[in-house]
Amino acid sequence: MRKGLIYREVYLNRKRYIVGIVVYIAMLFIGILIRMSMRFGNLANVDEEVFNGMDIVTYYMFTLATPLILILSFSETPEIIVSDNASGWSKFSYTFPITSKEMALHKTCMTMGGYLISVVISIINFLICCPLCDRKFDVFNFKIMTILMFVTCLSTALEQILTYKFKNITLTQTVTSLIFTVIFMASGLGIAVYIGNAIKKYNVDIENGDMSAMDAFLDSFADKLKNILDVFVILVPFLIVGIFALEYLLTKKILDRREK
């Protein structure tokens, strides 16, 4: 590993890291103030419905928004790859006694390092936030957080590869957004069609006011989703390792190809 190259990227990204940490601390500080007020201050006396709403908002803000901010702050961005092309660094780096394997490895390690740091902070944050929000270790929310981490890992890896390919931030972000839109729309559409078919199937019962079959179907569907989620959460660490491995291989391949 070339420490100099890592130093360079950390130095160039330092402002983003600082902003990420400052936003995280600010969010934590505001959240703690709100939670303290909800327990001991004026917010303890608000209407129950409002109180519950605030409880949910602050809880999810703590546990889910934090990893998102951290991962996005610590991950590699297309900006640095594009600015490397604009400044001529990419061309200059081809004159160094460094193999494309090393170059790709250091890029992947940078992404992986930033990702691991943000994951570790997010997990510590989660462990602090659960008791702060009067909850025990919330397994379901932790699973959602894991999936969120997977999606951000996938999107940052995809952005890195596409930026190397297109050398253009707008095009990279458009293609990344399109890919995710297609994935989410396909998933959403799949679920909608599945539920729609069930509604058709139990339509007669529903019209007769008998919801038991539909309720049973929805329960079994929820169970199925839960089971899929459980399996997926177990697979996430392996999938993330796979994403990093793929990111390394594709980056290397792109760097190997050089200019045509």
Next chain:
Amino acid sequence: MNDYENAIEISGLTKEYDGFTLDNVTFNVPKGSIMGFIGQNGAGKTTTIKSILNIISKDSGNIKIFGLDNVENEIEIKENIAVVFDALPVHDALNIKNINIIMRDIFSKWDESVFFGYVERFGLPVKKKIGQFSKGMKMKLQIAIALSHNAKLLVMDEATTGLDPVVRNEILDIFLEYLQDENNSILMSSHITSDLEKIADSVTFIDKGKILLTGYKDDILESHGLIKCTREDYSKIDRSDFISARINDFGVSVMVDDVQAAQKKYSGLMTEKADLEEIMLYYVNRQKGEWS
């Protein structure tokens, strides 16, 4: 790796793009010398340099650096090559201290004392961001980077273009110092022929992807000459005896590549020495034959 005659040996280098072909480029850069690589913008200088550095893949041909294949021995070769581009290829947010930290880890033979020696000599501010440097300062920094890892070959792509004459002269002096070590060589691409005329040992002319002329500078300057004559005299000169002729209101200037032979054959006509720029101009217009 020290046992080689030519720092660079290029033979039959071909690279085809849509609308441009680097066609069978062949030339050598002798060890311990400085070669000027001359050509107009878009003539193929940068493409040739990129091929030498394996930044682009070549279609065919062989490139040897220090006697080694430039692709098979890329890492070993690049430890011993320094490259200077027309603009400093470093992020504006960095400063000289940052660059030292980065480079000392990239080049195994990076010498901090040499680097900071050049930085001090050039009067470059160590803590100032590079974005605030002038063009001359940036070029000096690039040269300081290039000369701080004990490279045996310096490759420069239009490095002196856009610099004022004072800075250019200062830089050219540095190159001459670098060549004091007889193991060091320089390939310097430029379209500013006056710089090359000052320091180059040999020159290679390239135009539209083809090498027009390559050899020792003194031999080229000695063999080429301009015949200054009237239109009437010009009509008596064989087309096969000259490269091209420039016609204007005052008469005709004819470039010949064997001035001694021309002097014998056209003894009544006046001949003058030609400089590299004139030679380049007349070669570039050789297909037209006559131009103004």
